[in-house]
Amino acid sequence: MIAEVIVDVLSSEVDKVFDYNIPSSFSNITVGFRVLVPFGNRKIEGYVVNIKESTNCPPNKLKSIISLCDDFPLIKKELINLMFYMKEKLYLRLLDGIRLAVPSQVRGGVGDKVERVIYLNEEKVNDFIASLNKRQKNAPLVIEYLNTKGKENYTTLSKKFTNATINKMLECKVLLEEAKKVNRLELVKGNNKVVKLTDLQQKAVENILNCKDKPTVLFGVTGSGKTEVYMNVIDKIIGDGKTALMLVPEISLTPQMVKVFTGRFGENVAVLHSALSMGEKRDEWFRIYNGDAKIVVGARSAIFAPLDNIGIIIIDEEHDGSYLSDNSPRYQTHDIALFRGGFNNCPLVLGSATPSIETFYKAKTGDYNLVEMPIRVNKRPLPPIEIVNMCNEFKLGNTTPLSSIMLEKLDDVIKSGKQAILFINRRGFSSYLMCRECSYIPKCTECDASLVYHKNDGVLKCHYCGKKFKALTKCPECGSGSIKLGATGTQQIVELLHEHFPSANIFRLDNDSVTSKDAYSRILGEFGRTKSSILVGTQMVTKGHDFPAVTFVGIVDADISLFNYSYKASETTFQLMTQVSGRAGRSEDSGSVVLQTFVPSNQVYLTCANYDYYKFYEKEINLREVTKFPPFARLIRILLTSIDDNLVKDATHKLIMKLKEFRVDYGKDFYFLEAMKSPVNKIKNKHRYQVVLRFANNIATEVLDKIYKLLDEIRNSKLSVFVENNPQSLS
Ligand code: ADP
Ligand code: ZN
Ligand code: ZN
Numbered sequence: 001m002i003a004e005v006i007v008d009v010l011s012s013e014v015d016k017v018f019d020y021n022i023p024s025s026f027s028n029i030t031v032g033f034r035v036l037v038p039f040g041n042r043k044i045e046g047y048v049v050n051i052k053e054s055t056n057c058p059p060n061k062l063k064s065i066i067s068l069c070d071d072f073p074l075i076k077k078e079l080i081n082l083m084f085y086m087k088e089k090l091y092l093r094l095l096d097g098i099r100l101a102v103p104s105q106v107r108g109g110v111g112d113k114v115e116r117v118i119y120l121n122e123e124k125v126n127d128f129i130a131s132l133n134k135r136q137k138n139a140p141l142v143i144e145y146l147n148t149k150g151k152e153n154y155t156t157l158s159k160k161f162t163n164a165t166i167n168k169m170l171e172c173k174v175l176l177e178e179a180k181k182v183n184r185l186e187l188v189k190g191n192n193k194v195v196k197l198t199d200l201q202q203k204a205v206e207n208i209l210n211c212k213d214k215p216t217v218l219f220g221v222t223g224s225g226k227t228e229v230y231m232n233v234i235d236k237i238i239g240d241g242k243t244a245l246m247l248v249p250e251i252s253l254t255p256q257m258v259k260v261f262t263g264r265f266g267e268n269v270a271v272l273h274s275a276l277s278m279g280e281k282r283d284e285w286f287r288i289y290n291g292d293a294k295i296v297v298g299a300r301s302a303i304f305a306p307l308d309n310i311g312i313i314i315i316d317e318e319h320d321g322s323y324l325s326d327n328s329p330r331y332q333t334h335d336i337a338l339f340r341g342g343f344n345n346c347p348l349v350l351g352s353a354t355p356s357i358e359t360f361y362k363a364k365t366g367d368y369n370l371v372e373m374p375i376r377v378n379k380r381p382l383p384p385i386e387i388v389n390m391c392n393e394f395k396l397g398n399t400t401p402l403s404s405i406m407l408e409k410l411d412d413v414i415k416s417g418k419q420a421i422l423f424i425n426r427r428g429f430s431s432y433l434m435c436r437e438c439s440y441i442p443k444c445t446e447c448d449a450s451l452v453y454h455k456n457d458g459v460l461k462c463h464y465c466g467k468k469f470k471a472l473t474k475c476p477e478c479g480s481g482s483i484k485l486g487a488t489g490t491q492q493i494v495e496l497l498h499e500h501f502p503s504a505n506i507f508r509l510d511n512d513s514v515t516s517k518d519a520y521s522r523i524l525g526e527f528g529r530t531k532s533s534i535l536v537g538t539q540m541v542t543k544g545h546d547f548p549a550v551t552f553v554g555i556v557d558a559d560i561s562l563f564n565y566s567y568k569a570s571e572t573t574f575q576l577m578t579q580v581s582g583r584a585g586r587s588e589d590s591g592s593v594v595l596q597t598f599v600p601s602n603q604v605y606l607t608c609a610n611y612d613y614y615k616f617y618e619k620e621i622n623l624r625e626v627t628k629f630p631p632f633a634r635l636i637r638i639l640l641t642s643i644d645d646n647l648v649k650d651a652t653h654k655l656i657m658k659l660k661e662f663r664v665d666y667g668k669d670f671y672f673l674e675a676m677k678s679p680v681n682k683i684k685n686k687h688r689y690q691v692v693l694r695f696a697n698n699i700a701t702e703v704l705d706k707i708y709k710l711l712d713e714i715r716n717s718k719l720s721v722f723v724e725n726n727p728q729s730l731s
Pocket of ligand 1: 197224
């Protein structure tokens with residue numbers, strides 16, 4: 001028999017299947033096995049993706065598999081199909097797919113963690129006690145301890161009673177030991193709070209379970225009880241003997257979600273996310289692979305979990321940016337979920353209080369099934385949002401980033417012993433410039449996009465067309481000289497708060513203060529326990545937290561995400577503002593929100609302040625239609641990178657010439673085509689260029705096929721090429 005093998009060499013040139021002879025001694029080999037094969041003059045690992053009777057490879061060239069690396073197939077059939085799908089549709093290498101399906105932690109050779117478990121040898125206990133002398137004080141205690149406890153692991157026992165004692169007792173055979181495989185990850189277990197579903201929740205559960213032919217959008221406001229819906233759906237699916245995949249954004253940041261799930265489903269839950277240690281990840285992966293855990297709760301990469309017989313896939317907070325992998329390999333989790341949902345013929349749920357525009361458009365047009373939960377479970381109102389015009393503050397002489405209303409509200413919180421969250425909307429390296437007097441923001445003359453200030457070159461650039469502009473010193477609208485970078489740091493705010501509220505307890509949550517997973521939960525834990533406290537932070541404070549004492553949420557600088565030069569800027573801003581506002585007033589005390597902006601009349605804020613997603617959606621979808629952006633068009637970025645600047649420059653030039661040639665065939669269906677240096681010119685010494693294209697949906701498949709073929713011709717070992725579909729940012 002012949003095996004088709006993908007070799008573990010990350011190079012585009014060898015990213016195809018190679019035929020190998022299967023020696024008759026490997027009769028247990030199946031598709032998915034990891035094997036050792038001769039390749040050139042090396043021996044390397046590979047993966048069997050197909051087994052067939054014959055090959056076109058001449059017998060004198062055909063090599064044989066050297067050995068099998070495991071005695072079971074590491075990749076399941078479904079994931080092998082998925083890899084080929086990803087290669088064809090998403091222009092990912094087969095090996096990229098393999099590495100996602102079999103993470104390095106699994107390939108890496110970490111073994112099971114085995115614990116020494118100690119127990120008493122009843123036959124010897126009496127003789128042993130009789131033989132004890134007075135100096136052996138610990139030994140009787142060990143016996144007493146094990147008499148009550150039965151078994152205990154060696155580490156704990158020797159910590160309690162010293163190594164010497166335990167070793168000696170093992171020597172005398174009064175203690176015996178056995179090896180036990182243990183899980184490295186200790187799941188924090190929450191309580192199982194069983195609630196009676198509301199009518200809305202009950203309907204949602206039924207609706208989801210009944211809809212298998214298309215994804216369901218679960219559109220429920222913050223606090224509408226979506227998690228409870230997910231758990232009831234999962235309960236039913238598990239009852240039917242199937243498995244469940246539940247994705248949440250940045251799970252290491254939402255330990256609460258894991259607790260809720262382990263509280264309900266116990267050991268049946270496996271957790272997968274990037275903050276796990278090598279061994280933890282491996283153990284969890286095998287618990288899933290072996291069918292010991294039927295429910296996977298995980299972040300983006302968990303979509304590749306080795307589950308069999310999936311009965312439900314849920315993407316919670318489906319609009320969240322973390323579902324788009326913007327590092328190689330680049331993929332959108334939704335695409336993979338659609339494939340797996342189709343393969344398993346199971347329901348797929350996209351849950352959110354603020355669905356992405358593209359998702360909601362599909363729900364409105366009937367491509368997706370729409371389920372709504374428009375009220376909070378406890379019928380509590382959503383906290384009112386007050387918009388504060390920071391231009392006015394500035395005119396009144398307040399040049400600090402905190403408005404007087406914001407300070408008043410914080411004062412109330414401190415005096416009443418409650419808690420507040422202050423959100424600093426800041427991310428990334430780049431920023432926009434803005435006039436402090438009239439809120440003028442420089443925009444590109446060709447595109448409807450704010451310009452990005454590149455501090456190093458001292459210029460403003462359009463990230464859509466690459467056009468450069470001189471940085472401003474004076475406002476062209478009103479002549480004012482107070483042009484400022486629209487960014488404020490958490491540090492700065494914390495200092496300011498200390499001045500204003502010397503008695504307040506102030507906590508900071510950002511990349512600088514959170515240096516580990518533990519720091520994150522420690523800070524949040526302390527904040528949760530402290531009265532009269534303020535939590536100041538970046539986007540980390542917006543996600544999923546449920547602090548009952550938080551009565552106030554302050555948004556310091558809403559505008560930053562609004563002008564972040566992406567076609568999704570309005571959308572992301574609306575989502576962020578709604579999300580963070582939802583943190584206030586979740587319990588008995590009602591909450592309120594203050595949103596500071598320099599553009600108070602912007603539709604995003606007006607609709608957000610009324611929690612009017614529908615209205616926001618209508619405005620935004622119209623704009624997208626007129627300007628021809630997704631979902632009404634396909635936006636593609638081709639990213640070319642190389643250590644050699646000239647090489648990548650030439651390649652980009654050649655590519656754009658070819659694309660211009662075939663663009664002609666499509667006439668008006670091709671909206672935009674431009675090559676430019678990437679806004680981030682160089683990462684890890686690799687020069688980056690990009691080609692941005694925008695064209696009609698109806699030609700997308702054809703155009704992409706052509707692009708992929710072109711790229712196959714130009715990519716080589718010195719030049720990497722990536723393709724992104726509707727990327728969130730073009731940096
Ligand atoms: P969402 O994810 O939609 O923002 P959650 O799932 O976090 O909402 O639910 C909000 C709160 O309501 C949680 O504390 C949850 O335990 C509670 N809850 C959910 N469903 C019910 C119910 N049917 N009865 C009582 N409390 C519920
Ligand atoms: Zn101005
Ligand atoms: Zn432009």
